[in-house]
Amino acid sequence: MDTFGQRLKKIRKEKKLRQKDLANALGLAQTTIANYEQNMRFPDHKKLNKIANHLSVSLDYLLGREEKNTISKVYIEKKEVLSLSERSNYYLKALLQEDKDGAKKIIEEAVLYGNNITDIYLHVLEPALKEIGRRWSINDVSIAQEHFCSFVTQQIMSQIFTKSVTKKKCKAVAVAVSGELHEIGLKMVSDFFEMDGWDVYYLGSNTPTKSIIEAIEFTKADILIISATLSSYVDAVENLIKVIRLEKECEETKIIVGGQAFNKDKGLWEKVGADGYSVNAKEAIKIANRLVSKRQGNR
Numbered sequence: 001m002d003t004f005g006q007r008l009k010k011i012r013k014e015k016k017l018r019q020k021d022l023a024n025a026l027g028l029a030q031t032t033i034a035n036y037e038q039n040m041r042f043p044d045h046k047k048l049n050k051i052a053n054h055l056s057v058s059l060d061y062l063l064g065r066e067e068k069n070t071i072s073k074v075y076i077e078k079k080e081v082l083s084l085s086e087r088s089n090y091y092l093k094a095l096l097q098e099d100k101d102g103a104k105k106i107i108e109e110a111v112l113y114g115n116n117i118t119d120i121y122l123h124v125l126e127p128a129l130k131e132i133g134r135r136w137s138i139n140d141v142s143i144a145q146e147h148f149c150s151f152v153t154q155q156i157m158s159q160i161f162t163k164s165v166t167k168k169k170c171k172a173v174a175v176a177v178s179g180e181l182h183e184i185g186l187k188m189v190s191d192f193f194e195m196d197g198w199d200v201y202y203l204g205s206n207t208p209t210k211s212i213i214e215a216i217e218f219t220k221a222d223i224l225i226i227s228a229t230l231s232s233y234v235d236a237v238e239n240l241i242k243v244i245r246l247e248k249e250c251e252e253t254k255i256i257v258g259g260q261a262f263n264k265d266k267g268l269w270e271k272v273g274a275d276g277y278s279v280n281a282k283e284a285i286k287i288a289n290r291l292v293s294k295r296q297g298n299r
């Protein structure tokens with residue numbers, strides 16, 4: 001593996017640039033480039049990004065951590081550090097060009113620049129998925145593209161997700177009812193809980209009522225997280241909550257609901273008999289922590 005200095009020199013020479021040319025283009029002194037190449041100095045993250053952009057290489061390649069320059073074709077055009085919404089647009093473009101490696105790089109770089117995983121979920125991945133849905137509804141994106149984008153996004157989420165080191169001793173079960181196949185929102189909420197120190201028993205989408213009740217009983221869950229995207233499953237959510245409320249062993253469990261079906265009608269969560277609701281994954285944690293501490297206070 002090359003060091004950063006060796007790699008920089010190699011790329012510069014491949015591009016037939018003199019140290020002076022590169023220095024001028026980046027607004028640096030020639031001696032700075034010479035020092036980088038001799039590993040005497042190391043650029044800060046802004047300069048590193050500038051160098052990578054100017055040379056059209058990925059950060060991993062520039063740092064000598066990768067043997068191949070895997071930078072996204074669409075990403076090469078960008079010149080500055082991106083905001084999260086710009087990053088979301090690049091992510092979407094890469095996905096729609098079936099550029100899986102490029103899409104991953106865009107997200108990995110967001111992590112490298114110190115963005116919170118939660119912000120990347122909410123402000124990069126979620127808007128990109130919603131835009132894909134919008135384009136699908138006007139026949140601008142095919143079903144195959146939509147499936148591919150969902151798959152890559154789930155892979156990326158597993159890749160960047162980091163569990164909290166501090167455990168809270170709080171347990172949650174996460175589900176969507178039978179028939180409901182959307183689960184990325186539910187997974188995001190579950191990951192947020194885990195990052196907050198919760199232990200989540202994730203059952204995912206399309207889960208039968210009986211299995212949900214069994215899971216609550218044996219995990220002794222503090223919270224049940226129910227996600228619904230399609231309004232046609234709201235009745236099933238209401239029925240599920242009714243059944244759970246009749247179970248003696250589930251009486252300590254608080255229930256929160258969310259997802260696009262509930263976001264459309266802000267009062268719906270109360271009508272289905274839930275204990276709480278929130279519009280997104282970040283707020284869901286606050287509601288759950290509040291419900292659990294209230295319950296512990298009542299004991």
Ligand code: B12
Pocket residue numbers: 122126129130131132133134135136137146147150179180181182183184185186188189225226227228229230231256257258259260263277278279280281282284
């Ligand atoms: C990917 C996708 C799919 C994938 C799902 C893959 C998977 N493994 O999840 C597949 C291909 C299976 C699919 C199928 C269908 N889909 Co679809 N799908 C989408 C798409 C593009 C993205 C969904 C997504 O992940 N969004 C991103 C997540 C992060 O957002 P979110 O779910 O809102 O979650 C956030 C919050 O709501 C909240 N939250 C979520 N859950 C919970 C729970 C709690 C407790 C709390 C507090 C908060 C919370 O936190 C999350 C993070 O902030 C959407 C577009 C869209 N607008 O979302 C369409 C979309 C949801 N689908 C739609 C449709 C119509 C369908 C189908 C009926 C299509 C068909 N004719 O077959 C089927 C239905 C399948 C079924 N029975 O469920 C429509 C729904 C329209 C409507 N108004 O109801 C949409 C909006 C597309 C569109 N613009 O028309 N779909």
